[in-house]
Amino acid sequence: MDNTFIPYEKALSILEEHKASFPLVSKNLEDSIGAYLGEDLIADRDFPPFDRVTMDGIAIDYKTFAKGQRTFTIEATAAAGTKQQTLKDNSKCIEVMTGAIMPNGADTVIRYEDLTVEENLVTINLDSLNYKQNIHFKGMDISRGTIIVNRGTQLSSAEINIAAAVGKATLQVKKLPRVIIFSTGDELVPVSQIPQLHQIRRSNIYGIQATLIEWGIAADLYHLADDKKEMLRTISKMLKKYDLFIFTGGVSKGKFDYLPDVLEELQIKKHFHKIQQRPGKPFWFGSNAEGKKIFALPGNPVSSFVCVYMYLQFWLLKSLEVDFETLYVHLKNNVEFKPDLVYFLEATLESKPDGKLVAEAIKGNGSGDFANLVKTDGFLILPQNKSQFFANEVYPFVPYRKKW
Numbered sequence: 132m133d134n135t136f137i138p139y140e141k142a143l144s145i146l147e148e149h150k151a152s153f154p155l156v157s158k159n160l161e162d163s164i165g166a167y168l169g170e171d172l173i174a175d176r177d178f179p180p181f182d183r184v185t186m187d188g189i190a191i192d193y194k195t196f197a198k199g200q201r202t203f204t205i206e207a208t209a210a211a212g213t214k215q216q217t218l219k220d221n222s223k224c225i226e227v228m229t230g231a232i233m234p235n236g237a238d239t240v241i242r243y244e245d246l247t248v249e250e251n252l253v254t255i256n257l258d259s260l261n262y263k264q265n266i267h268f269k270g271m272d273i274s275r276g277t278i279i280v281n282r283g284t285q286l287s288s289a290e291i292n293i294a295a296a297v298g299k300a301t302l303q304v305k306k307l308p309r310v311i312i313f314s315t316g317d318e319l320v321p322v323s324q325i326p327q328l329h330q331i332r333r334s335n336i337y338g339i340q341a342t343l344i345e346w347g348i349a350a351d352l353y354h355l356a357d358d359k360k361e362m363l364r365t366i367s368k369m370l371k372k373y374d375l376f377i378f379t380g381g382v383s384k385g386k387f388d389y390l391p392d393v394l395e396e397l398q399i400k401k402h403f404h405k406i407q408q409r410p411g412k413p414f415w416f417g418s419n420a421e422g423k424k425i426f427a428l429p430g431n432p433v434s435s436f437v438c439v440y441m442y443l444q445f446w447l448l449k450s451l452e453v454d455f456e457t458l459y460v461h462l463k464n465n466v467e468f469k470p471d472l473v474y475f476l477e478a479t480l481e482s483k484p485d486g487k488l489v490a491e492a493i494k495g496n497g498s499g500d501f502a503n504l505v506k507t508d509g510f511l512i513l514p515q516n517k518s519q520f521f522a523n524e525v526y527p528f529v530p531y532r533k534k535w
Contacts, residue, residue, distance in 0.1 A: 137406055138407050139406060139441075143445055145403055146416065146446045147446075147449050149402060150450040151374075151424065151446075152450070153305040153306050153451065154306045155304065155306065156303070159300070160291065160299060160301060163291065164287070166304035166305070167283060167284070167285050167304055168283060168302065168304060170303040171280065171281055172290070172297055172299065173277065173278055174274065174279055174297060177269050178270070178272040178274075179267050179269060179270075182268050183233065183266065183268075183269075184228065184230065184231045184265065184266065185266065186265040188227060188240055188242040188243045188245075188246060189240070189241055189246065190224060190237035190240050191239055191241065192236060192237055193238050194221070196239070202252055202253065203255075204223045204251055204252060205252075206218060207225050208225065209226070209234055210231055212231075213231065213232075218237045224237070225237060238266075239261075239262060239263055239266075240264060240266060281454070283451055283454060285347060285451075286304070305451055307349075308348070308375040308424075310351070310373060310375045310376075311369055311372075311373045311375075311376055311377070312336045312340055312378075313355050313376070313378045313379065314333045314336045315354075315357070315378060315430070316357060316430065317356055317357045319332070319333045320332055322334070322337070334432060335380075335430070335432050337352075339439055340352060342440075346447065353365070353369070366397060370423055376423065376424070376425045377426045378390060378425070378428060379428050379429075380428075382413050382415045382427045390415070390427055391404065391427075394417060394425060397419070399423075402417050403415070404416075407515060408472050409472045409475070410434040410437055411428070411429050411431075411433075411434035412434075414426075414428060414429060414438050432504075433477075433504065437510060440509075441512075441529060444529075457527050458528045459527055460490040460511070460525065461487050461488065461524070461525055462521065462525070463489045463522060465520065465522055466492050467519055471515060472515060473514060474512075475513075476494065476511045476513055477504065477506075478490040478507055478508065478509060478510070478511045478528070479491045480530060480534060482535070490509075490526075504531075508532040509528055509529050509530035509532065510528070510529050510531070
């Protein structure tokens with residue numbers, strides 16, 4: 132293997148070495164969905180903050196029931212949102228509503244369904260009760276001072292709910308990079324145009340833009356013709372405006388693949404160019420002295436898609452300090468792959484009744500067969516230095532489709 136080609140694992144370590152540090156900004160709670168948390172969410176009180184009634188009914192002193200009493204006079208009523216009441220006579224009861232503070236002097240709640248209520252008298256229609264039943268006790272869920280949500284978490288509706296519960300009207304979140312995605316090549320025409328026989332529509336950049344939107348990141352689009360001077364002028368100007376640059380095409384060995392030379396002339400340091408993988412070997416990554424990051428992806432659609440999910444996603448998660456785990460699946464069918472490369476193979480994902488996740492490899496017609504992507508759910512990572520992969524063996528899987 133040419134020593135200019137680095138292993139997959141080495142590429143990941145270089146990306147982590149050059150991860151970004153995104154600054155924090157303040158956002159209103161209602162505008163924070165999809166943002167990445169820049170602070171821990173900490174319980175400012177116990178959850179629940181008091182012994183909470185969980186059923187509409189009555190609250191009694193359990194000892195009276197244990198001694199045989201079944202009929203109780205209602206002494207008072209405790210509603211949710213009112214101050215705590217006290218049972219003054221333990222031979223009586225307090226009518227309680229769900230969410231109310233458990234009254235002092237009472238320790239057990241019986242729901243209306245197990246009672247007969249006649250004016251101010253209540254009869255319990257049960258032979259046995261559980262001591263302290265139907266009470267959600269103070270601090271049972273979370274105690275004050277506990278971290279509930281860690282920084283780096285992407286905020287879903289669940290985390291927004293927590294933020295509101297701990298009194299965060301505004302949140303510190305990561306300021307996401309300003310991103311631009313470039314398509315390159317004279318063969319590419321706008322989506323709205325009918326291409327001639329020698330042309331194709333610009334599709335890669337829309338798929339990458341949509342992926343970034345799914346990750347909560349906006350990106351602008353731009354097209355570069357195969358003109359070295361124009362590429363130098365445009366990229367130089369854009370370096371003043373954007374933080375993260377994604378290019379598709381122009382990084383291989385073709386006569387008109389000017390991009391590596393252009394980036395070098397713009398004093399962007401190359402960290403790697405080629406990776407021992409299929410598809411997507413000619414993948415270029417670098418940065419400049421101002422910390423701008425450049426991901427120059429292969430032009431073939433499957434190759435660029437692979438690199439987005441294997442490398443750009445990895446770099447972003449590391450930069451955002453997001454904790455993530457590798458997903459492992461069982462291979463459904465045998466696969467043979469003889470080149471000494473890591474193999475990113477498209478596959479469908481299925482959840483079996485026994486709890487297994489099973490991936491069926493669906494081999495397409497090469498890195499230009501983007502239509503095969505709509506038939507599959509993600510990529511198997513089949514390791515280097517192995518040529519036979521058998522059904523029921525377990526391998527890493529990177530999904531690009533949300534199925535559940």
